[in-house]
Amino acid sequence: MGSMIAARDSSSRRKNYTQIILYGILICFLLFIPLFFQSPYVLHLFILTLVYIIAAASMRFIMTSGQIPLAHAAFLGLGAYVSAVLSKHVGLSPWLSLFIAAFVAMGVGIFISFPFARLKAFYYAMVSLFFGVGLLQAIESLGKLTGGLAGITAIPTLFNTASKVPYYYCFLALTLVSLVILYRFEVSRIGWNLKAIDQSYLVSSSVGISEVKYRVLAVAIGCFFVGLAGGMYANYNVTLSPSSFDSSVTLWMIIYVTIGGMNNFSGPIIGTAVLFLIPQYFSGLKQYAPFISAAILFLVIFMFRNGLVCIPGLLMAFYKRKKSTSKSR
Amino acid sequence: MILSIKNISLYYGKAMALDNVSIEIEDGSVVTMIGANGAGKSTVLRALSGLVKINSGEIWFSGKRIDGTSPTNIVKMGIVHVPEGRRLFPALSVMSNLELGASLRKDKAGIKKDMNEIFEHFPRLLERRNQSAGTLSGGEQQMVAIARGLMAKPKLLLLDEPSLGLSPIMVDELVPIIKNINQTGVSVLLVEQNIGLALRVATKGYALQVGKVVMQGDIELFKSSDIVKRAYLGD
Amino acid sequence: MAESTILLIVATIVNALVLSSMYILLALGFTFLFNIMGILNFAHGVIYMIGAYICFYMATVVGINQWLALLISVAVVGLFGIFMERFIFRPFFGNINSIIVVCIGLITVLVNAVAISQPYNVQVTPAFVQGILKVGIVSLSWQRIVFFLIGVSLLILVLLFINKTKQGLQMRAVAQDLEGAILQGINVHFVSALACVIACALAATAGSLMGSYLSLTPYMGNDIMIKVLEILVLGGIGSINGVLFAGLIVGTLDAVLPIWLSGTATQAIMMLIIIVILLFKPQGLFGKEVRA
Numbered sequence: 001m002g003s004m005i006a007a008r009d010s011s012s013r014r015k016n017y018t019q020i021i022l023y024g025i026l027i028c029f030l031l032f033i034p035l036f037f038q039s040p041y042v043l044h045l046f047i048l049t050l051v052y053i054i055a056a057a058s059m060r061f062i063m064t065s066g067q068i069p070l071a072h073a074a075f076l077g078l079g080a081y082v083s084a085v086l087s088k089h090v091g092l093s094p095w096l097s098l099f100i101a102a103f104v105a106m107g108v109g110i111f112i113s114f115p116f117a118r119l120k121a122f123y124y125a126m127v128s129l130f131f132g133v134g135l136l137q138a139i140e141s142l143g144k145l146t147g148g149l150a151g152i153t154a155i156p157t158l159f160n161t162a163s164k165v166p167y168y169y170c171f172l173a174l175t176l177v178s179l180v181i182l183y184r185f186e187v188s189r190i191g192w193n194l195k196a197i198d199q200s201y202l203v204s205s206s207v208g209i210s211e212v213k214y215r216v217l218a219v220a221i222g223c224f225f226v227g228l229a230g231g232m233y234a235n236y237n238v239t240l241s242p243s244s245f246d247s248s249v250t251l252w253m254i255i256y257v258t259i260g261g262m263n264n265f266s267g268p269i270i271g272t273a274v275l276f277l278i279p280q281y282f283s284g285l286k287q288y289a290p291f292i293s294a295a296i297l298f299l300v301i302f303m304f305r306n307g308l309v310c311i312p313g314l315l316m317a318f319y320k321r322k323k324s325t326s327k328s329r
Numbered sequence: 330m331i332l333s334i335k336n337i338s339l340y341y342g343k344a345m346a347l348d349n350v351s352i353e354i355e356d357g358s359v360v361t362m363i364g365a366n367g368a369g370k371s372t373v374l375r376a377l378s379g380l381v382k383i384n385s386g387e388i389w390f391s392g393k394r395i396d397g398t399s400p401t402n403i404v405k406m407g408i409v410h411v412p413e414g415r416r417l418f419p420a421l422s423v424m425s426n427l428e429l430g431a432s433l434r435k436d437k438a439g440i441k442k443d444m445n446e447i448f449e450h451f452p453r454l455l456e457r458r459n460q461s462a463g464t465l466s467g468g469e470q471q472m473v474a475i476a477r478g479l480m481a482k483p484k485l486l487l488l489d490e491p492s493l494g495l496s497p498i499m500v501d502e503l504v505p506i507i508k509n510i511n512q513t514g515v516s517v518l519l520v521e522q523n524i525g526l527a528l529r530v531a532t533k534g535y536a537l538q539v540g541k542v543v544m545q546g547d548i549e550l551f552k553s554s555d556i557v558k559r560a561y562l563g564d
Numbered sequence: 565m566a567e568s569t570i571l572l573i574v575a576t577i578v579n580a581l582v583l584s585s586m587y588i589l590l591a592l593g594f595t596f597l598f599n600i601m602g603i604l605n606f607a608h609g610v611i612y613m614i615g616a617y618i619c620f621y622m623a624t625v626v627g628i629n630q631w632l633a634l635l636i637s638v639a640v641v642g643l644f645g646i647f648m649e650r651f652i653f654r655p656f657f658g659n660i661n662s663i664i665v666v667c668i669g670l671i672t673v674l675v676n677a678v679a680i681s682q683p684y685n686v687q688v689t690p691a692f693v694q695g696i697l698k699v700g701i702v703s704l705s706w707q708r709i710v711f712f713l714i715g716v717s718l719l720i721l722v723l724l725f726i727n728k729t730k731q732g733l734q735m736r737a738v739a740q741d742l743e744g745a746i747l748q749g750i751n752v753h754f755v756s757a758l759a760c761v762i763a764c765a766l767a768a769t770a771g772s773l774m775g776s777y778l779s780l781t782p783y784m785g786n787d788i789m790i791k792v793l794e795i796l797v798l799g800g801i802g803s804i805n806g807v808l809f810a811g812l813i814v815g816t817l818d819a820v821l822p823i824w825l826s827g828t829a830t831q832a833i834m835m836l837i838i839i840v841i842l843l844f845k846p847q848g849l850f851g852k853e854v855r856a
Contacts (some may be wrong), residue, residue, distance in 0.1 A: 068660075118846045122604065126797040127842055133790075137832045251668055258661040287754035290676045297669035301662055302655070354831040378747060399719045404749030416744030429737045444601075481749060 009076060030172055033166045043164040049276050050171040051233045052211050056256040056268035058225035063257065064191065065218040066198030068125040071132030071248050075223050079105045079230025082129050084240055085156040086146050094158045098273025100233035106220050108135075113219040117212040132247055140242045151241030158235045163202025167236050174232060178225050183265055185221060194218050259300050261307025270308050330389075330415075331356040331485055332377075333514050337396070338352050339376060339388030346372045348540040351387070352518075354485065354533075356391075359507065359517040359530035361548070363524055368537040370412055370520040374487045377518075378410035379403045391484065407484030413520075414476040414494060419463030423454055426462050426473055428451050430480030440480070447476045468499035475506065485516045492523040497535065528552055567701055574702045575821050581706050582777065582813025585715025589770040590788060591807045593763030594724060599739035599802050600759040603653050606667035608767055609789030610674045615641045615768025616775035616784065617678055620689045630692045634772045638765045645764030649757045671785070679782040682707070684771065689775040704781040711773050719767065722762065723804070735759060739802075791818070798838050800851020809849060 033046055055076050062069045069075075079101040086097035112131060119127055139146050145286045147154055185191055193214050198203040201211045234240055252275075253268075260271020275296060282292040306311050332354040339347040347369050354360045362370050375381045377388065378402040388396040395403060409430075413490055418426055427447065431440045449457035451472050457465060462473055470560040476488055488507070492500045500523060507530045511517055521527040527534065534551045543556065590612060597605045605611075615637050624635030654671065656662040693707040726732035738745040739753050746752055776785070795814050797805025814834065821830040842848065 102851065115843050119842060120846065123797060123799055123842060123846060123851075126793055127839050129793070130797075130839055134832050134835050134839075137745050137828055140828075147744075221752055251664070254661065257669055258665045260728075285682050287676065290672045294669045294672040297665055301665050301669070305662070380743065380746065400746045401749045401751045404747070410747045412743065413748055416745060416747070417739040418743050420740055421733075424644060425733055425737075428730075428750050429733060429745070429750070432734060477748070 023251065027176075033168075035166055040164050045280050047164060047167050047236060047278060048233075049273055050175045051229045051236075052166075052253070052256065052276055053269050053272045054175055054229040054232075054252050055226050056260075056272045057179055057182055057265075058222040059253050059263075060257045060268045061089055061186065062222035062227075063262065064186065064198060065194040065217060066201075067213055067218065068120065068128070068254070069122075069219065069222065070125050070129035070254075071135060072222075072226055072253055073245045073247065073249035074132035074135040074305050075105050075226045076233070076249070077229040077240075077242065078108060078239050078255070079227030080234035080245070081139050081146055081152070081230075082227070083231035084152050084234040087156045087235060088152070088154065089145060094156050094235040098158075098228065098235060099217055101234075102224050102233035104105065104227035105230065106224040109219045109223030112214055113216045114212070117215045129247055129250075132212070132250060136242050136245060147153060147241075149242060150309065151239055153239045154238065155234050155238050157238060171232060171236070174228070178228065182221070182225065186265055190214070190217065209316060255297065259297065259307055261309035263306060264309040267307050267309050330354065331375055331391050332518070333389045334377075335387045335389070335435075337373075337376060337383045337388065339372060339381065339383045345412070347376070347471055350537070350540070350542055352535055352542070354518055356514055357511070357514060357516055358533060359511050359519060359531045359544045360533045360534045361519045361521055361526050361527040362537060363521055363551075364537035365522070367539070369497075369540040370537055371489055372540075374410055374412075374489050374520060377403070377408060377487060380384075400440070401433070401530055404481055406460055407482035408487065409478045409481045409485070409487060409489065410487040411474050411478040413489040415470050416471055417462040417477070419490070422459050423465070423473055426477050427480050430477035431482075433481065443482070447455055447479060450506075451476055467494050468496070468502070471495060471503075472506075475510075479510065479515075483515055485518065486510060488517060488519045489509070490520055490522060492521060492526050499528055501563070505555070566717075568703055570825070571702060576695070576823065578704055578708050578712070580713070580812075580816040580819035582815075583818050585651035585719070586770045587710050587788070587791050587815050587818075588690060588714055588775055588776075588807060588811035589718060589766045589794055591651045591792045591799075591811055593718070593766040593802065594792055594796060595802060595807050596735075596759045597653070598796075600735055601649075601653055601756050602658055602742075603656075603663050603765070605653075606664060606789065607648075607670045607674075608763070609783070610784030611644070611669045611723040611764050612767040612774075612788055613678065613780075613785035615764075615771030615781065616689070616780050617682075617771075618768070619689060619772035620775050620780055620790055623636045624687075630690055630776070633689075633817060634692075638755060638773045639766045640716075641768035641771075642761045645760035645762075646757050648764070649753070649760040653756070654753070664811075675782050675785070678747070680698065687780045688778075689772070689780070692773070707776070711745065711777060714773065716768070719768065719808075725762075726804075731755070731772075733772060773829070793832060794838055796848075798841060798848055799853055800845075800848030801841045803848070803850035806848055807851030 034043060037043055054070065055060055059069060061071045062072070062199050063092045082104045083094070083097040084257035085098055085208070086092045088092045090097075105241030116124060116127060142150070158170065193204070194217075195208045196209055196215055197211055205211050256271035256275055258271070259270065259275055275293065278296060279293045281291055287293065300308060304314070334350060334352040336349050336351055337347055338345070338349055350369070352362070352373065360562060362373065366372050372381065372518055374382050374503050376396070379395075379398055379402075383396050386396070387394055390406060390408060393406070395406065395408075398406075418429065421429070423455075424444075427444055428440070431443070434440055448458070453469060454476060457469065462470060465473065474517070475488070491503055491504070492506075495503070499510065502524060507517060507519065517530075518530060519527060528548060528551060531548050534545065534548050535542055536551070544551070569621065588607060594608050595601055595603060597608075617646030618637035618640055619630070619633045622628055622636050623630045626633075652666050653663070656666060686826040691707050693705075694709045695706045697704045697706055697709060726735055734750050734755050735747070736750070736757070737750060740751055742752065745755075771784075774788075778784075791814055795807060798813065799808075817834055817837070818830070821833060845851075
């Protein structure tokens with residue numbers, strides 16, 4: 001038994017090293033992207049991917065507590081509109097409004113999740129869906145501030161330049177910091193308690209984990225980051241319209257999470273990167289482009305039940321089996 | 330032999346649940362399988378009724394190999410599993426529960442006759458035939474579960490912990506019930522943690538411990554053995 | 565009371581009844597799938613849309629009788645139900661996230677396929693029933709009355725089926741205890757497929773009729789799906805009584821609120837009402853503890 005633990009220990013340490021190296025390569029690659037891709041449009045897509053990665057990762061964080069937040073895109077919109085209105089009409093610096101937006105989204109999240117914490121699974125999902133629709137309509141009806149259905153334009157930007165490169169680096173940094181914080185939360189005691197609530201709220205409450213407290217906490221943290229992502233989007237994109245945040249966007253975020261892999265922290269990151277970028281490549285197909293997205297969905301969901309993140313594991317297992325059969329011969 | 334299980338092994342993921350288990354049941358006998366929680370008794374029954382797939386070994390039932398057969402076909406062949414915790418349909422009436430036991434039978438007259446017979450044997454169920462099953466007491470629910478199993482006209486009845494959650498008096502009532510069933514020619518495989526009940530009705534026994542058969546033989550052997558005590562206490 | 569007020573009230577009542585009965589047909593099918601397979605078929609609205617378009621296509625392009633077109637649509641979509649059970653629901657049993665993904669995939673494919681193949685203008689299936697019923701000052705189109713009667717009679721048929729037949733009993737058994745049902749030898753796949761066929765056929769019927777009552781768009785399924793979800797949440801998911809009751813409420817609100825409010829405001833008010841009710845009754849009006 002003791003030797004087994006030791007063996008696992010050394011192999012996990014080795015795995016840690018390879019992981020660090022892999023992350024290093026990945027981050028270097030990300031740093032060099034503006035050099036590889038000079039086209040502003042491609043850089044624009046990468047910037048949007050970063051925004052959606054924060055949104056999807058924060059959504060997954062809420063989902064670990066067993067709540068499916070179908071208002072998540074509306075919260076992205078809330079963050080975006082708050083930051084846009086504060087920086088345009090109130091005249092705050094976009095850098096400040098960005099973080100105020102995150103706190104506002106968190107505040108609204110906390111405010112609704114106290115009453116909503118009584119609702120289980122499906123009911124929570126549906127009520128949050130309805131709330132999201134309502135929130136968006138509220139934003140739409142404040143026409144003087146938000147421009148209504150037509151949207152808001154001329155939002156002050158973060159940088160005083162037409163180049164997209166500073167945005168890319170700034171958003172990359174914000175995304176990495178957000179992900180690290182979310183990851184720290186997930187592997188902390190809070191993360192474990194959230195998963196315990198998801199498994200069984202009865203058992204977890206019997207061992208003294210307050211269900212309401214942790215469910216609210218999950219929503220608060222998730223909404224903070226999605227609000228931040230919204231603010232980033234607003235002060236980058238210059239214009240906003242409600243349709244960018246409707247419930248179909250939420251559904252796509254769920255898809256990013258599921259296709260990437262719900263059970264793994266990197267799932268939403270991979271899922272967003274793959275599902276947001278690949279269909280863009282086919283955008284020349286115009287009205288046929290959605291079929292590409294759908295094809296990817298079906299392909300992944302039928303072939304890799306646990307999402308894209310399980311591919312390395314599957315390859316590894318395949319490689320090992322091949323090695324062991326060749327050895328036995 | 331109505332049933333012979335030959336060296337079956339079964340894994341749940343990487344965890345081994347059954348390790349080379351072999352069990353034989355003679356036609357018309359009552360065989361018991363005892364063991365502590367997690368010994369793999371229920372898993373044997375689940376494998377028999379096709380709910381889980383075995384990884385290796387063979388299961389033969391009256392001359393046919395049945396591992397890999399669908400649960401529906403297994404019931405059709407005459408193996409009926411009365412599961413642990415009864416798993417009645419709580420919102421349906423006792424009558425409907427019994428009717429569902431006869432889901433695969435086409436002979437309406439026979440079903441009617443069998444149901445009357447069951448009500449003769451279990452007069453308490455006759456009183457409660459229109460009540461929903463979820464409202465019955467634990468003992469009554471167990472009777473419905475066994476009666477529902479009988480409605481399928483089994484050749485082999487698998488009883489999983491029928492004594493679970495019953496009062497000692499109710500457990501005593503199970504003895505004649507199981508013996509009666511056996512006298513009509515139905516073989517019984519009884520899984521029990523209540524060793525007293527098992528020893529009173531069975532003629533042959535198997536003791537399981539962490540997925541392995543650790544003892545088998547005539548029931549008299551079990552009555553005199555102190556291994557039984559250990560298997561029962563599960564250390 | 566002014567004549568126009570009476571006319572408005574009668575028209576609204578009839579409209580409420582027609583809408584309610586159509587919503588209930590859809591929500592009932594959705595509930596079937598939920599109870600029997602534990603899945604939430606978010607593609608139910610799109611099935612409804614496909615049903616509507618098949619009927620429309622048969623009745624206008626092919627040019628056969630509308631009722632025949634309706635039957636063909638029901639048959640085709642019903643068969644599609646078998647396909648859905650086997651290839652979409654069975655592989656993802658009990659995995660709600662994957663079901664959402666597969667449903668979105670299905671919705672994307674079907675909606676876009678219809679959107680591309682159809683010309684961009686308002687399309688309406690020709691009326692199933694001509695003529696107007698006159699009672700005193702009130703005049704009602706026969707079509708509305710017939711639609712309502714079809715809705716009610718299908719509802720009764722389905723309820724009779726689940727409560728009186730052997731297959732219906734088996735369905736209820738599967739809904740209450742899946743493993744218990746398997747151990748009785750009930751062929752769960754068959755029962756599930758049957759539930760899918762019924763659910764899809766009901767959706768196709770509602771779609772075909774609504775294609776004549778309102779108009780057809782490739783996105784008609786999304787709107788009705790929201791209605792179905794509202795009904796399910798309000799009534800308590802899994803409860804058939806809940807579907808009937810909440811269906812009437814939602815259908816009525818849908819007929820009444822637009823008299824004073826705009827379309828989006830109607831939606832918002834409805835959702836607000838539902839959220840408030842759920843805060844007091846977290847399992848919906850008729851709900852029990854749920855599986856998913």
